[in-house]
Amino acid sequence: MGSQNKKPIIQKRKAYKRNKTFFAALFNAFNGIWIMISRERNFRIHIVIALLVLWVGIYFHLSRSDWLWVTVGVFFAIVAEILNTIIEAIVDLTVGDRYDDLAKLAKDVAAAGVVFAVFIEFTILAIILQPYFWVWLGIHNLFNY
Numbered sequence: 001m002g003s004q005n006k007k008p009i010i011q012k013r014k015a016y017k018r019n020k021t022f023f024a025a026l027f028n029a030f031n032g033i034w035i036m037i038s039r040e041r042n043f044r045i046h047i048v049i050a051l052l053v054l055w056v057g058i059y060f061h062l063s064r065s066d067w068l069w070v071t072v073g074v075f076f077a078i079v080a081e082i083l084n085t086i087i088e089a090i091v092d093l094t095v096g097d098r099y100d101d102l103a104k105l106a107k108d109v110a111a112a113g114v115v116f117a118v119f120i121e122f123t124i125l126a127i128i129l130q131p132y133f134w135v136w137l138g139i140h141n142l143f144n145y
């Protein structure tokens with residue numbers, strides 16, 4: 001999906017050290033988050049949605065169980081986007097610039113996974129937030145509960 005101008009993740013061979021401590025591993029995990037934020041436009045969109053949902057949730061004073069569902073929905077999509085990026089990187093590492101039907105299959109199916117994850121996210125958000133919005137708009141009926 002439009003990554004023609006992206007720099008390849010692996011540009012040249014570099015030496016690396018294995019994680020010796022828990023904190024070294026944690027540092028690399030945070031580096032992974034930074035890579036997602038700086039390289040992946042779609043990931044940034046997920047983050048914006050998450051911040052928006054956080055703001056709406058605080059504004060509406062969501063119940064504990066509603067926070068739970070909203071959190072699961074938002075992170076489900078974020079994790080799917082991360083898996084999609086991992087698959088793209090592994091495919092590129094394996095086939096490079098060469099056209100390959102299996103590479104296409106892997107990338108397209110990974111992208112389909114993100115579409116389903118976002119569908120689940122939006123379904124959860126709609127079900128959870130709808131009663132709050134309706135009360136906010138002054139609409140009272142059976143769908144408020």
Ligand SMILES: Nc1ncnc2c1ncn2[C@@H]1O[C@H](COP(=O)(O)OP(=O)(O)OP(=O)(O)O)[C@@H](O)[C@H]1O
Nearest residue numbers: 001002003004095097098099100101103104107108
């Ligand atoms: N090596 C390849 N062989 C065949 N088709 C490929 C190959 N690499 C990519 N494609 C096709 O081109 C599309 C775009 O690939 P690309 O590498 O740009 O993914 P991406 O779009 O960067 O995804 P995202 O926007 O989620 O980061 C893929 O969905 C796939 O259909």
